[in-house]
Amino acid sequence: MxxxxxxxxxxxxxxxxxxxxxxxxxxxxxxxxxxxPPSPKVFEAISKSEIWNMSYYADPHCHEFRKAVASVYGVTEEEVFVGNGADEVLSFVLMSFFRRGMKIYFPDITYGFYRTYAKTYGLDMEEIPVKDDFSIDINDYMDLEGDIIFANPNNPTGRAIPIDDIEKLVKKNPERMVIVDEAYADYWGETCLPLATKYPNLVVVRTFSKSRNMAGTHIGFAIASKEIIADMNSIKFSFNPFNLNSVTMAAGIAAVKDTxxxxxxxxxxxxxxxxxxxxxxxxxxxxxxxxxxxxxxxxxxxxxxxxxxxxxxxxxxxxxxxxxxxxxxxxxxxxxxxxxxxxxxxxxxxxxxxxx
Amino acid sequence: MxxxxxxxxxxxxxxxxxxxxxxxxxxxxxxxxxxxPPSPKVFEAISKSEIWNMSYYADPHCHEFRKAVASVYGVTEEEVFVGNGADEVLSFVLMSFFRRGMKIYFPDITYGFYRTYAKTYGLDMEEIPVKDDFSIDINDYMDLEGDIIFANPNNPTGRAIPIDDIEKLVKKNPERMVIVDEAYADYWGETCLPLATKYPNLVVVRTFSKSRNMAGTHIGFAIASKEIIADMNSIKFSFNPFNLNSVTMAAGIAAVKDTxxxxxxxxxxxxxxxxxxxxxxxxxxxxxxxxxxxxxxxxxxxxxxxxxxxxxxxxxxxxxxxxxxxxxxxxxxxxxxxxxxxxxxxxxxxxxxxxx
Structure with a gap:
C-alpha cells in the first residue's frame, strides 16, 4: 500500500x-x-480493415452499437448504455446513483461483486438472508428505505425471482431504484427488460459474457429510462469517454444481430x-x-x-x-x-x- | 437528468x-x-483462434501484457498498470489517490479531461497560468500544498517541461504525488519513465493511441512504484476487474514488442x-x-x-x-x-x- x-x-x-x-x-x-465460440458473424466482423480502423478513436457515443442493441430489444438508442463488461456497467450505475453512506440492499447470497463495490466505495449495505432453499421472498424487500440490487437468476444458486414480483416491488417503490442484473436471464427465458423502459426506477443490466459466449470480449449493457441512461453517459464521459474500443464494438454489433x-x-x-x-x-x-x-x-x-x-x-x-x-x-x-x-x-x- | x-x-x-x-x-x-495502421504484428496477433478465445474471460491481472510492457521499458511487472486507455488509467490514479475536496493543481492550458474529472468528482482544483509563450515554469509548482498533474509534452500547445525540472519538483516534494501524462512523449524523445520507479511519488501515464497508431484500441498504461501500482490494481478489482479484453491485450502485446x-x-x-x-x-x-x-x-x-x-x-x-x-x-x-x-x-x- x-x-x-x-x-x-x-x-x-x-x-x-x-x-x-x-x-x-x-x-x-x-x-x-x-x-x-462467439457467433460466426463475429469472426467475419473482425476483418483486417477493422483492425486497421483501430488507428482512429472509436465513437465514444457508441451510436451504431447502441442502435443495434436497441433494435434487437425493441427500445430506443437513448434507452441503452453499453460498457466494457457488465461489471463496468454496474459500476457506472452505482457511481451515478449512489454515494458514500447511501443504503443499498441485496440478498446475502448473490454475485460477490456487489459486496466488493459497496464496501470499497462506502455504501451502507445490508444483506438480506435468502430462504433455506435459496429462494428470495420479495416481501422482504417491499418496505425498505434504500435501493436494491438483484442478480436474476441469482448466482451462484440459479434461483430466479418471478418477474411479477419484481414489477410489484418497482411499482410500490417509485422513489427507490431497483437494479436487476440479468447476466443469466437468457437461460431462463424470462426477463425484466420490457419493464425497464416502463418504470423510471428500474435498471436492467445484461452481459455478452454468458449466452453470447463472449466472456473475453467483456461487453455489457443496461436498459433503463432515457434519463437514467443520460446520467450514466455523463458519468462515463467524466471517467472514461472511450470505454469500448472499435474492434470490441464491431464484434458486439455482429453478435447482437445474430439472434x-x-x-x-x-x-x-x-x-x-x-x-x-x-x-x-x-x-x-x-x-x-x-x-x-x-x-x-x-x-x-x-x-x-x-x-x-x-x-x-x-x-x-x-x-x-x-x-x-x-x-x-x-x-x-x-x-x-x-x-x-x-x-x-x-x-x-x-x-x-x-x-x- | x-x-x-x-x-x-x-x-x-x-x-x-x-x-x-x-x-x-x-x-x-x-x-x-x-x-x-497499427504494427503488422497486431494484424497477425488478432487471428481467428484469438477471436475464438474471446469465449473465455481474459486474465484480469493482465500478466502477459504487463510483462511485455515491463520488458520493453526496463521495469518489473509489479511496476506496470495497464488499462482501457490512458483516460481510464488516469481515472484509476485519481480515484485511488484523490477524494472529494482534495487539492489538485494543473496548468490552466492542458488536456481538458483533467478539469472534467476534477470537477465531476469534487476535487479542489487550481489551474496555474502558463507563460505567454505557453511554457510552464516549474517554480510555480515548487511550494504548493497538493498533488499535481502535467501533460508533458503539453496538449494542445506541444510545449514540454524539461525532465530535470520535473525531477527537481518530485524530489523536493516527497509527500506530494506528481502525475505526468506522457501521451505525446515519444515524439519528443525525452521521458520521466526512468524516474517513475526511482521516486515513490511519481506516476507516469502512457498511451498506445498516439505513437503506436492505436487510438481505436484504447490502451494506456502507468509506470510507478510497486506500492502505487498495487493500490491502483485494488481499485480496479473493485470497479471493473476485467478492464482489458483478450483481443485488446493480444493486440497490445504484439504492438509493444514491435519497437x-x-x-x-x-x-x-x-x-x-x-x-x-x-x-x-x-x-x-x-x-x-x-x-x-x-x-x-x-x-x-x-x-x-x-x-x-x-x-x-x-x-x-x-x-x-x-x-x-x-x-x-x-x-x-x-x-x-x-x-x-x-x-x-x-x-x-x-x-x-x-x-x-
Whole structure:
C-alpha cells in the first residue's frame, strides 16, 4: 500500500475472480463461461480493415452499437448504455446513483461483486438472508428505505425471482431504484427488460459474457429510462469517454444481430443443463433447480471442497465458495455435451473411490 | 437528468472529445490520431483462434501484457498498470489517490479531461497560468500544498517541461504525488519513465493511441512504484476487474514488442512535423515549437475558427478550442506526407481567398 492511498479505501476487499490457471489444458467449468465460440458473424466482423480502423478513436457515443442493441430489444438508442463488461456497467450505475453512506440492499447470497463495490466505495449495505432453499421472498424487500440490487437468476444458486414480483416491488417503490442484473436471464427465458423502459426506477443490466459466449470480449449493457441512461453517459464521459474500443464494438454489433445463433446456443446449454441435473440426481446429488448456465449441487458422501479438488486433479475446474452459507455446495458451469459427459465420468470415479 | 442522480454530480461537465463526423471521408487531423495502421504484428496477433478465445474471460491481472510492457521499458511487472486507455488509467490514479475536496493543481492550458474529472468528482482544483509563450515554469509548482498533474509534452500547445525540472519538483516534494501524462512523449524523445520507479511519488501515464497508431484500441498504461501500482490494481478489482479484453491485450502485446515499427512511425511523424512547421512559417504562420504529433499555430490574416471552418468545407478536420486563452490558435495533427501536402494546398487556397 502506498502512503497516497485514500484512507477510505484502506479496508477495501477487491473482487476475486474465478481462477484461470494456464499450467495445462483444463475443462473449464468454474466461471460460467463456455467453450462454444462467439457467433460466426463475429469472426467475419473482425476483418483486417477493422483492425486497421483501430488507428482512429472509436465513437465514444457508441451510436451504431447502441442502435443495434436497441433494435434487437425493441427500445430506443437513448434507452441503452453499453460498457466494457457488465461489471463496468454496474459500476457506472452505482457511481451515478449512489454515494458514500447511501443504503443499498441485496440478498446475502448473490454475485460477490456487489459486496466488493459497496464496501470499497462506502455504501451502507445490508444483506438480506435468502430462504433455506435459496429462494428470495420479495416481501422482504417491499418496505425498505434504500435501493436494491438483484442478480436474476441469482448466482451462484440459479434461483430466479418471478418477474411479477419484481414489477410489484418497482411499482410500490417509485422513489427507490431497483437494479436487476440479468447476466443469466437468457437461460431462463424470462426477463425484466420490457419493464425497464416502463418504470423510471428500474435498471436492467445484461452481459455478452454468458449466452453470447463472449466472456473475453467483456461487453455489457443496461436498459433503463432515457434519463437514467443520460446520467450514466455523463458519468462515463467524466471517467472514461472511450470505454469500448472499435474492434470490441464491431464484434458486439455482429453478435447482437445474430439472434439465430444466440437462440441455438441457449437451447443447447439449457438442454445440457437439464440432462446434467438429471444425471447428477441419478448419482444421488442434491441439485438446486437452476435457471442459469450452471448447477449448484452437493453429494452426501463427499464434501464439495474435496470434490472440487479431486475434479481439479482430473483437469476439470469447478467453483467452490468457502463462505459458510455456500460451502456445502459446488457450482458447475454447463458446457458442451462432451464436457458434461467427461465431468460425469470423473464424478462417478470419485464417488466410487469414496465409497470404498 | 433522472431523480436518482447523486446531487454532487448535478453540475458535472462531461468531457467533449474531438468531433468524428461520418457523413463523408475526411482527412482527420483533429484528434491527434493517425491514418498509419497499427504494427503488422497486431494484424497477425488478432487471428481467428484469438477471436475464438474471446469465449473465455481474459486474465484480469493482465500478466502477459504487463510483462511485455515491463520488458520493453526496463521495469518489473509489479511496476506496470495497464488499462482501457490512458483516460481510464488516469481515472484509476485519481480515484485511488484523490477524494472529494482534495487539492489538485494543473496548468490552466492542458488536456481538458483533467478539469472534467476534477470537477465531476469534487476535487479542489487550481489551474496555474502558463507563460505567454505557453511554457510552464516549474517554480510555480515548487511550494504548493497538493498533488499535481502535467501533460508533458503539453496538449494542445506541444510545449514540454524539461525532465530535470520535473525531477527537481518530485524530489523536493516527497509527500506530494506528481502525475505526468506522457501521451505525446515519444515524439519528443525525452521521458520521466526512468524516474517513475526511482521516486515513490511519481506516476507516469502512457498511451498506445498516439505513437503506436492505436487510438481505436484504447490502451494506456502507468509506470510507478510497486506500492502505487498495487493500490491502483485494488481499485480496479473493485470497479471493473476485467478492464482489458483478450483481443485488446493480444493486440497490445504484439504492438509493444514491435519497437522497430514504433521507431519508424515516430521518425516519420517527427520529420513531417518539422517540415510542416517550416512550410507554415513560410506562409506567414506563427507556430509554437512542438514536441508532439501536432502543431499549434495561427495566421494574422484569418481567425483560426474561420480557418478551421474553411478547412472542414474541404473535408479536412482540425481542432479549434473556443476557450479565450486558446481561440487565437488552431491545432493541426501531423499525418502522412500526403495528408500534410493536401492540407498545405488547402491552406494556401484559403489564404489567397482572404487576401483578395
Amino acid at each position: 502506498s502512503i497516497f492511498l485514500v484512507d477510505e479505501y484502506k479496508e477495501m476487499e477487491p473482487y476475486v475472480p474465478g481462477e484461470q490457471p494456464k499450467d495445462k489444458l483444463y475443462i473449464k467449468l468454474n466461471a460460467n463461461e463456455t467453450s462454444l 439465430y445463433y444466440l437462440d441455438k446456443c441457449i437451447n443447447r446449454i439449457v438442454t445440457n443443463r437439464e440432462q446434467f441435473k438429471s444425471d447428477l440426481e441419478n448419482l444421488g446429488f442434491h441439485v438446486i433447480p437452476s435457471k442459469a448456465n450452471f448447477v449448484f449441487c452437493y453429494h452426501d458422501t463427499i464434501s464439495s471442497s474435496e470434490l472440487c479438488e479431486k475434479l481439479k486433479e482430473e483437469g476439470i475446474l469447478t467453483r467452490h465458495f468457502a463462505d459458510a452459507k455456500l460451502d456445502k455446495y459446488l457450482r458447475i458451469t454447463i458446457g458442451t455435451e462432451q464436457e458434461m459427459a467427461v465431468v460425469l465420468i470423473a464424478i462417478k470415479e470419485i464417488l466410487a473411490e469414496v465409497k470404498v | 433522472s431523480i436518482f442522480l447523486v446531487d454532487e454530480y448535478k453540475e458535472m461537465e462531461p468531457y467533449v472529445p474531438g468531433e468524428q463526423p461520418k457523413d463523408k471521408l475526411y482527412i482527420k487531423l483533429n484528434a491527434n490520431e493517425t491514418s498509419l 522497430y515499427y514504433l521507431d519508424k512511425c515516430i521518425n516519420r511523424i517527427v520529420t513531417n512535423r518539422e517540415q510542416f512547421k517550416s512550410d507554415l512559417e513560410n506562409l506567414g504562420f506563427h507556430v509554437i515549437p512542438s514536441k508532439a504529433n501536432f502543431v499549434f499555430c495561427y495566421h494574422d490574416t484569418i481567425s483560426s475558427s474561420e480557418l478551421c471552418e474553411k478547412l472542414k468545407e474541404e473535408g479536412i478536420l482540425t481542432r479549434h478550442f473556443a476557450d479565450a486563452k486558446l481561440d487565437k490558435y488552431l491545432r493541426i495533427t501531423i499525418g502522412t506526407e500526403q495528408e500534410m501536402a493536401v492540407v498545405l494546398i488547402a491552406i494556401k487556397e484559403i489564404l489567397a481567398e482572404v487576401k483578395v
